[in-house]
Amino acid sequence: MPAIFPRWINSVPIALALGFPAFVATVIGSVWYWASPKFTDAGYQPEQPVPFSHRLHAGEMGLDCRYCHNTVDRAAVAAIPPTKTCMNCHTLVKPDSEKLAPVRESAQTGESIKWSRVHMLPDYAYFDHGPHVAAGVGCNECHGRIDQMDVVEQKKPLSMHWCLECHRDFEPRLRPLDQVTNLGWSGHYDPRSDPNRERPVDELKPPLHCSGCHR
Ligand code: HEC
Ligand code: HEC
Ligand code: HEC
Ligand code: HEC
Ligand code: HEC
Structure with missing residues (x-):
């Protein structure tokens, strides 16, 4: 009896099982990307009441970011320094x-x-500096070269798509923990062979599920 379905049909369920999650991820990914109304706020640069320059204080003078933003590695909010x-x-x-x-x-x-706020997520999105800094994500990944700015400007979109892009593939964007505030750092780094990490890379779990960032 001739086969009713060609042979290749047999492999379809496997192809579906393997390909479908990737397909769904792609569709959802593109919808997020394009449907996000504020897909980019990059470029926002409000005027400040005092012409404070990061280029001078953090760049030329080399003050560490944590001298002023001293809660950034342990709290959700990076404190703006008091007078x-x-x-x-x-x-x-x-x-x-x-x-x-x-x-x-x-x-x-x-x-x-x-001071005028520069970076701001909507209330329904949850963000905490602490785990990012502790994992070895440099300030510049999310803020650009603040140490070269006379006036702070938002350089990254801070959109959901942008957050997820790193969460899906974060390992290449980690650096040694003592280089997090050294924005010009560029070097080869293998987090898996670094004995100084607080937590092994395999324990880092940036959320991809909705309730991870919408709590
Ligand atoms: C570690 C020391 C230090 C700290 C802390 C510091 N500054 Fe400065 N600041 C300097 C130095 C040094 C200069 C450059 C002075 C010069 O040009 O001779 C400067 C220059 C300035 C200028 C330019 C002044 C001018 O007339 O050209 C402003 C404005 C300023 N700082 C604001 C601030 C603000 C606001 C803070 C707190 C958030 C701050 N600074 C914290 C050391 C500091
Ligand atoms: C001398 C104190 C001082 C140092 C050192 C310093 N900052 Fe700031 N930072 C401020 C002040 C004051 C503001 C608020 C005014 C402004 O936006 O310029 C600020 C604002 C910011 C903002 C914008 C906050 C917002 O409203 O969204 C970011 C991001 C930032 N700093 C990152 C950094 C990074 C990264 C470093 C290290 C490379 C650093 N800062 C070093 C004092 C400092
Ligand atoms: C993974 C991305 C990411 C990294 C890494 C990061 N930031 Fe931020 N930062 C943000 C986001 C997002 C906001 C806006 C938060 C909000 O609106 O709730 C922000 C806001 C800020 C603010 C304004 C106050 C606040 O917390 O809302 C300062 C100051 C700041 N960051 C400094 C820093 C410094 C200094 C570093 C490095 C030690 C750093 N950030 C690393 C994403 C990041
Ligand atoms: C450059 C990489 C990078 C970017 C960009 C980034 N993250 Fe993360 N995020 C991480 C890593 C790495 C972890 C894992 C930390 C851990 O497991 O300890 C993490 C963990 C988290 C967590 C779980 C830890 C916690 O705070 O409860 C939340 C929530 C989160 N990120 C929100 C965000 C949001 C919202 C944005 C965008 C505004 C963002 N992240 C952008 C790398 C990034
Ligand atoms: C890594 C953190 C993160 C995860 C995981 C995440 N979101 Fe978001 N989401 C955000 C951020 C940040 C914003 C704000 C973006 C902006 O202001 O442009 C946002 C915005 C939104 C918005 C408002 C519309 C828009 O696109 O700006 C919706 C709806 C939304 N998220 C739904 C979801 C759903 C559904 C999931 C799970 C499938 C999810 N989010 C997972 C971070 C996240």
């Missing part, structure tokens, strides 16, 4: 500078400087 941190230096450095007048005023009145 006191600025006055550690500016009681002596340029004490008469016009540009620093709002800083001195803030120190006198105790009222914080009203």
Whole structure:
């Protein structure tokens, strides 16, 4: 009796089983990518009340990011430094500078400087700096070369697609833990043979499921 279906049909269920998840991922991926209304906010650069320059303080002077953003490796939010941190230096450095007048005023009145927010996710998306920094993701992966900016600008889209792109393939984007705030670092790094990692790479589990980021 002649076969009703050609032979290759037999391999279809296997092809489906293997190919289908990838197919679904691709479809969902492209829908996310293109349907995301704010697929890019990159370029956002609000004006600040004081002309504070990261290029000068973090770049040329080489202050570590954590000198000012001192909660970034243990808390969700990277604290913006209080005026006191600025006055550690500016009681002596340029004490008469016009540009620093709002800083001195803030120190006198105790009222914080009203810095404009640059990076901001919508409320329904959850983000925590702590695990990213602890895993060895450099600040520049998400913020660009802040140490070369006179005025901070959002360089990355911070869209869902963008988050997931790294979560799906994060290993090549890790660096040694002591290089996280060294934004110019570029070197070969094999996280699997690094004895100084807090947690082995296999234990890192960036979420891909919805409730990982929408809690
Ligand atoms: C001397 C203190 C100081 C140092 C050092 C410093 N920052 Fe900042 N940073 C600030 C202040 C003040 C602001 C708020 C004003 C602004 O946006 O420029 C800020 C803002 C930012 C923002 C934008 C925050 C937002 O509203 O979205 C990012 C991102 C940032 N810093 C990253 C870094 C990184 C990365 C480093 C290290 C390379 C660093 N900072 C070093 C003081 C500092
Ligand atoms: C570790 C010391 C240090 C800290 C902390 C520091 N600065 Fe500075 N800042 C300097 C130095 C040094 C200069 C360059 C002075 C010069 O040009 O001679 C400078 C320059 C400036 C200038 C330019 C002043 C001018 O007249 O050209 C501004 C504005 C400024 N800083 C703001 C801040 C703010 C805001 C903070 C806190 C978030 C801060 N700085 C924290 C050391 C510091
Ligand atoms: C994996 C991506 C990622 C990395 C790595 C990262 N950031 Fe952020 N950062 C963000 C996102 C996303 C926001 C906006 C958070 C929000 O709106 O809830 C943000 C916001 C900030 C802010 C504003 C205050 C806040 O927490 O909302 C500062 C300051 C900051 N980052 C500094 C840093 C510094 C310094 C480093 C390196 C030590 C760093 N970031 C590493 C993604 C990242
Ligand atoms: C450059 C790589 C990279 C980018 C970009 C990135 N992540 Fe992650 N993320 C990681 C890694 C690596 C981990 C694993 C940390 C662990 O398991 O300890 C992680 C873990 C997480 C976790 C689980 C840990 C926790 O905080 O509960 C959440 C949630 C998360 N990321 C949210 C986000 C969001 C939201 C964005 C985009 C705004 C983002 N991530 C962008 C690399 C990245
Ligand atoms: C790695 C973190 C992460 C995961 C996992 C994630 N999301 Fe999101 N999602 C985000 C972020 C960040 C935004 C905000 C994007 C923006 O502001 O452009 C967002 C936005 C959204 C939005 C608003 C529309 C849009 O595209 O901006 C919807 C709807 C959404 N997510 C649904 C989902 C669903 C459904 C899943 C699971 C299949 C999921 N998300 C998994 C991070 C994530």
